Amino acid sequence: MPILKTEAIVLRVIDYSETSLVAWSLTREHGRLHVIAKGARRPRSPFEGALEPLVRGELVFYRKKKASDALEIAKEFDPIDRHSGLRSDLARVHRGLYLAELALELSEREDPAPEAFDALARGLHDLASGPTSALDAALVAAELGLLAAAGLSPLLEGCARCTAGAANVSGVVFSAAAGGLLCDRHAQGDPAARPVSAGTLKSLAALQQGTAVALRDGVQRDLRALLDAFVRHHLGKSLRLSRYLGAQRPVRHRPRRSPRGAHA
Amino acid sequence: MYGEAVERLIREFKRLPGIGQRTAERLTFHIVQGSEREGLALADAIRAVKEKARPCAECFTVSERSPCEICSDPRRDPRVLCVVERPTDVLAMEKSGGYKGRYHVLLGAVNLLEGVEPHDLTIDALAERVRQDDRIEEVILATNPTFDGDATALHLRAALEPLGVRMTRLARGLPAGGSLEFASKAILAEALEGRRDYQERRRPS
Numbered sequence: 001m002p003i004l005k006t007e008a009i010v011l012r013v014i015d016y017s018e019t020s021l022v023a024w025s026l027t028r029e030h031g032r033l034h035v036i037a038k039g040a041r042r043p044r045s046p047f048e049g050a051l052e053p054l055v056r057g058e059l060v061f062y063r064k065k066k067a068s069d070a071l072e073i074a075k076e077f078d079p080i081d082r083h084s085g086l087r088s089d090l091a092r093v094h095r096g097l098y099l100a101e102l103a104l105e106l107s108e109r110e111d112p113a114p115e116a117f118d119a120l121a122r123g124l125h126d127l128a129s130g131p132t133s134a135l136d137a138a139l140v141a142a143e144l145g146l147l148a149a150a151g152l153s154p155l156l157e158g159c160a161r162c163t164a165g166a167a168n169v170s171g172v173v174f175s176a177a178a179g180g181l182l183c184d185r186h187a188q189g190d191p192a193a194r195p196v197s198a199g200t201l202k203s204l205a206a207l208q209q210g211t212a213v214a215l216r217d218g219v220q221r222d223l224r225a226l227l228d229a230f231v232r233h234h235l236g237k238s239l240r241l242s243r244y245l246g247a248q249r250p251v252r253h254r255p256r257r258s259p260r261g262a263h264a
Numbered sequence: 265m266y267g268e269a270v271e272r273l274i275r276e277f278k279r280l281p282g283i284g285q286r287t288a289e290r291l292t293f294h295i296v297q298g299s300e301r302e303g304l305a306l307a308d309a310i311r312a313v314k315e316k317a318r319p320c321a322e323c324f325t326v327s328e329r330s331p332c333e334i335c336s337d338p339r340r341d342p343r344v345l346c347v348v349e350r351p352t353d354v355l356a357m358e359k360s361g362g363y364k365g366r367y368h369v370l371l372g373a374v375n376l377l378e379g380v381e382p383h384d385l386t387i388d389a390l391a392e393r394v395r396q397d398d399r400i401e402e403v404i405l406a407t408n409p410t411f412d413g414d415a416t417a418l419h420l421r422a423a424l425e426p427l428g429v430r431m432t433r434l435a436r437g438l439p440a441g442g443s444l445e446f447a448s449k450a451i452l453a454e455a456l457e458g459r460r461d462y463q464e465r466r467r468p469s
């Protein structure tokens with residue numbers, strides 16, 4: 001059994017038994033990697049506290065040369081970046097988990113994923129340490145990176161269905177089904193066609209090219225709706241975390257029965 | 265191949281957490297080969313627990329009475345509420361002997377990737393309890409020091425913040441009696457993040 005070493009970002013952790021965990025992670029060389037970490041749930045294990053979602057680290061594992069769906073056996077996991085800033089508020093946690101869920105959906109076992117790994121690593125780093133105002137831009141940039149790595153970039157130059165330009169009389173139109181912008185003629189028969197504002201398109205194009213932009217509220221909402229439709233079309237389902245990317249769950253602001261300290 | 269009754273017991277064991285086919289078979293054959301008294305005692309114990317034990321209406325821990333022994337004990341401090349993930353955590357806290365307040369059991373931790381959402385837990389009931397009971401001054405968020413436990417604490421904070429109650433989180437880091445040399449990187453990092461001021465406290469003269 002050869003011993004291998006790779007950088008990995010943990011996407012998902014499953015309690016496997018009283019003492020063991022199964023972790024799914026993304027790696028450059030091996031794509032999605034499924035390992036079992038025996039004894040990881042014991043107090044004094046070599047994995048103690050490190051094998052958790054969204055942690056980037058160096059994974060040492062044994063490769064089993066048997067069934068291709070077998071679990072590899074993790075030997076050590078040494079954290080490089082725990083992204084602890086991600087755990088400081090729900091907006092960061094949810095955006096980090098959204099990227100993990102997208103990476104889970106788009107990755108394959110044993111399919112090298114260097115671009116996806118780098119997009120995810122940069123996204124998690126920015127979500128953990130960036131200012132609150134830049135979280136949504138960081139999310140979209142990383143999301144576009146993961147999609148591009150899977151060959152799913154939204155087409156933003158010209159019509160996605162023909163050679164015509166996409167700037168036309170009815171304004172710019174985007175279709176998740178076509179995978180990009182549409183000319184007038186093709187926009188006609190496409191039930192998925194939606195108008196997209198110039199500001200949203202500009203931000204999307206800039207983020208796709210890796211340029212940092214500040215997203216205004218309206219643009220951020222439009223971008224989110226556009227990308228949700230795009231991801232839903234390509235995966236055939238909505239991501240679980242997509243419902244958690246908007247404003248936080250509204251909390252009922254009912255006061256307590258009596259004001260604090262007012263009752264004797 | 266072993267007959268319907270045996271297959272059925274194997275199936276039932278397999279539904280339990282952490283039990284796979286092989287363990288389920290081993291447990292089943294242990295019971296098949298053991299004495300009748302032993303096997304039926306297990307069946308009786310399961311029946312009794314399902315008939316008598318239920319979640320406490322106030323704190324959701326498992327008990328044979330509701331409110332449970334702790335909720336109905338007048339000596340427990342009503343000003344402090346300790347929020348834990350599971351009934352077994354109540355047991356652990358009680359064994360420590362250092363806690364005299366009351367509890368609230370969430371019945372799990374938020375794990376959105378696996379489909380466990382905040383409303384699947386008893387968070388709404390907790391907020392209602394804090395809102396109704398104005399003796400509660402402090403809520404200790406004692407969810408596990410894991411990714412899910414931390415995320416759950418954030419959901420609790422969002423739900424309780426508008427109520428103006430004081431919230432605290434259990435300290436984490438180096439185990440007492442351990443040494444830096446043998447602590448894992450993750451635990452050392454957490455201990456460093458959670459460091460506290462160490463100036464001598466001066467009493468006002």
Ligand SMILES: [Zn+2]
Nearest residue numbers: 159162183186
């Ligand atoms: Zn066209």
Ligand SMILES: [Zn+2]
Nearest residue numbers: 320323332335
């Ligand atoms: Zn109770």
